[in-house]
Amino acid sequence: YAMYRLMRSIYNLQSSGNVDIRNAVGQPARIYVPVPPSGTGKGKVQVTLQGRTMEYEAVSGETATLPTGENVVVDAVVSNDVVRVVKA
Secondary structure: OHHHHHHHHHHHOOOOOOOOHHHHOOOEEEEEEOEOOOOOOOEEEEEEEOOEEEEEEEEEOOOOOEOOOOEEEEEEEEEOOEEEEEEO
């Protein structure tokens, strides 16, 4: 019985290590590559999720380009690796 409990405890320590992009919604981010105005292209942002700094492509609904270093907030997930951002 003790060996079973020990093995069960070790098994419960496992984690998948996968980052879920849906957790990015509402999180602060920083522009890494300038994000062009709405509908004209993609830039990149860095977001800290689940203890990791992740980099995602980003689009914006803003009328002006969001420059490198600007703080933004992730508004929505567009696809598996693209997020929509708004000014913070």
